[in-house]
Amino acid sequence: MSHLSRLSLNQATIKYADLATALSVTAGAGIDAIGLWREPVAAVGPAQAARMVADSGLRVSSLCRGGFFTASSPDLRREALDDNRRAIDEIATLAQAGAPGSAPVLVLVAGGLPEGDRDLAAARGRAAEAVGELAEHAAGVGVVLAVEPMHPLYAADRGVISTLGQALDLVADLPAPVAGVVVDTFHVWWDPALPAQIARAGAQGRIASYQVSDWITPFPGDALLSRGMMGDGHIDFASFTRLVRQAGYTGDIEVEIFNQEIWDADPGQVAARTAKAFGESIGPGL
């Protein structure tokens, strides 16, 4: 059971469960931590969500997600930054309400190219600037901004930060306790520079979150729902997890799976299945 103590169930894996259900099935499956999403938190309000989290006895491992700040219009940009400041406050509150060991980590997805805009380098530059602009607010409430490199598959329409190395470059000028990176197996497993970049992330104290899900084939029709349960695909989780462990990461490991079949299943059964797969696939690397 010691491996299971590192497991956090990310709410996206049981997307259709409301917050109360998510908390109860997580605890019910013997899982000690949960990764929260803003939408189900907003559905009850952040203050009520914090009380529910406190009552659950679970740790909070992160809040998904801020970001989406690649807009070129100043108005849209300001809106995005304001919304991110609210997200920072939310995770500060939620992590405080969670059990000891909770992590005040806000996962940031950069966003894609604006409509009709083909300047990828400029969009990447705006993402970097936005993280810099949020740093002071995050530092003020003790929140870690965690930049998530996304699979190059999403570079056009979702996340212009495509590699771990690029994410580390992006946060390099900010203090490590304020800005880190998310290491997500689905997004970066293919990267030939992975061992070096995970070691670099660890040495710089930048691994703010470790998320796992599998790369499955044939590639599903909906590119956003293409992740699988660990063991169902091609990723060598034991080796990957060993790299993250050797880099010094000791925090929670979130299982975050976007998959219609898993979403359609009973959330309690998904939580149980997640715990089993975690033990089998991630356990050997811990």
Place this chain on the structure above:
Amino acid sequence: MSHLSRLSLNQATIKYADLATALSVTAGAGIDAIGLWREPVAAVGPAQAARMVADSGLRVSSLCRGGFFTASSPDLRREALDDNRRAIDEIATLAQAGAPGSAPVLVLVAGGLPEGDRDLAAARGRAAEAVGELAEHAAGVGVVLAVEPMHPLYAADRGVISTLGQALDLVADLPAPVAGVVVDTFHVWWDPALPAQIARAGAQGRIASYQVSDWITPFPGDALLSRGMMGDGHIDFASFTRLVRQAGYTGDIEVEIFNQEIWDADPGQVAARTAKAFGESIGPGL
């Protein structure tokens, strides 16, 4: 019309046309070069294909494709190498039959992970070894082995070489006239290291082929048919082409599009549409 003189129509763009049709619609659209595929060449036999190419007056810009040599079984590995030697001989003959300026370039797609195998690093190692083993045969008939980095989307099931930098590392120990790389916009456009790696490829004399197609969204249901005509998606072809030009590449530029809608259209119309899109999207970078 000077820009059009650099255009080569890759047969994959008009997949359902036989070799005779492909040659005639290419010439009919005012295009001077064609990128051949092994299957339509095999359908008439390599000797007859060479005669047809000679009669067409077109240049041959490459043959697609060899590779698929990541198998771990020695028998499958030997079969793959033998087949690649045949492909090398085919492109040597076809390029000789083509108009002056034809390029004896064999495009190599590494292949994916063997069934049930999750060791990506080992598969990459086998791909590198295989290219090394083919080098002598290629050198003997004056053929360039062109390693194509594929989009990370295909790392599991099609091509374990995922970045231009990785492809350049793979061929680094072989002489430049024998082993180069394919720069394909669809596969590498997202790479933050792109400008540096294209410059590196050029400085080392390694750009054996430049292929273009667009990245379109929403991502189509079939991951293998997800490319678009230049201008229909998110890639900045003028900037990309400028990088390739500045790196010293002066060869043909192949339009290679896997797209069901384009395949279903009349090949003559596709050739004409390709020439128009080439002028509009690639022309400004030349």
